[in-house]
């Protein structure tokens with residue numbers, strides 16, 4: 001598809017659709033919207049617009065579609081696979097000014113939000129009502145970006161990923177038509193499930209302008225433990241044991257020793273530098289949680305864990321969780337001269353021990369700084385591989401390691417990305433992972449966006 005470059009008339013007409021200070025072609029704004037948090041190459045858009053309503057988005061898309069101008073949604077730009085990079089230029093719609101909580105219906109456990117609110121601000125506002133939106137990618141992501149990437153996090157093992165919390169969406173389609181999908185009922189078997197088509201579509205099918213989210217009550221009590229193991233593989237086996245036992249953990253995070261070492265240095269945690277599981281359970285009473293933790297201890301001891309340290313106080317638990325959430329930033333801070341490839345794959349839980357052992361072996365032999373960690377309870381691993389910016393040899397090394405880990409995950413009936421999305425980096429695996437259904441994805445894309453103006457160059461190989 002040949003897209004149109006913006007000329008002065010386009011700029012003037014687009015600017016007139018919003019307030020003048022919400023349209024920019026300034027260099028610093030174009031640069032700010034040219035890269036996410038990934039290692040992928042930057043591409044500048046030709047203009048950035050900050051819409052404040054669905055009607056504005058609708059008018060902009062109608063115009064862009066008529067003139068074949070690419071449009072890419074932008075939340076907070078924290079993606080790790082180049083998802084919001086406007087590789088075909090055109091317009092970026094930045095949702096940071098469309099960031100309001102529209103209505104909270106606490107008795108129904110629901111909230112209506114605009115897409116630009118970030119989940120941390122949302123949870124801060126909900127806390128005093130005893131409610132929260134559980135998916136927590138760690139970075140300050142927006143709800144729109146989380147919906148587009150189907151983000152998840154440390155709590156997903158118990159509470160699900162973003163897709164499990166979206167009840168209703170208002171979406172502007174490529175031609176400017178605004179549609180509503182979903183229901184406020186907690187279940188439905190009415191018609192095709194468009195919600196789950198749009199969640200995870202990375203802004204390639206439509207632009208989300210409003211969402212109704214299902215919330216969860218804040219847990220009454222928690223119980224947390226730190227467990228160390230002789231190897232990541234054995235830790236992976238304990239993860240499998242805990243999941244199989246039906247104990248329903250609220251967090252099962254695995255950290256290879258290099259991550260523990262870094263967190264110790266940055267946060268003074270004083271943890272043993274060994275393969276480590278951070279384990280947490282939520283429940284109604286301390287007594288019930290003590291029983292659950294005892295079973296978890298038995299499972300970990302059967303796997304010959306080095307140490308099982310339960311009964312962490314709130315302060316220590318919060319400190320550990322904060323350090324875990326900040327791990328990505330610590331990695332970057334500790335290697336200022338390097339670019340980070342933060343890749344993720346996920347496999348069925350039975351395959352997790354073998355995958356994590358393989359990933360660890362690969363990274364130890366790589367000869368570049370590398371870190372292995374993951375949301376183990378979801379069978380999800382993250383590998384951060386660091387390379388010098390202009391070093392071709394290191395680039396080939398990390399691409400090789402990443403490729404072999406993805407191939408391994410796919411060979412185990414897993415997925416090339418558990419939560420970061422396809423973006424640019426995982427397009428090449430779409431055919432292997434999806435086979436003929438990829439052709440049907442392309443047909444769906446053509447139905448919703450026949451001119452291909454929405455986030456072009458993403459998802460499809």
Ligand SMILES: Cc1cc2nc3c(=O)[nH]c(=O)nc-3n(C[C@H](O)[C@H](O)[C@H](O)COP(=O)(O)OP(=O)(O)OC[C@H]3O[C@@H](n4cnc5c(N)ncnc54)[C@H](O)[C@@H]3O)c2cc1C
Nearest residue numbers: 073075076077078079141142144145148151152203208328
């Ligand atoms: C340190 C660090 C840790 C991370 N950890 C995790 C993790 O644990 N789990 C996880 O899932 N992710 C993680 N991520 C990745 C990232 O935070 C998530 O992918 C997040 O969902 C991106 O949200 P965002 O608001 O930054 O969106 P962006 O990066 O701005 O955009 C993401 C996608 O959404 C599209 N988009 C944005 N707004 C809209 C809209 N209104 N309508 C339609 N499409 C839209 C964009 O075009 C793009 O395709 C991490 C990132 C970092 C930097």
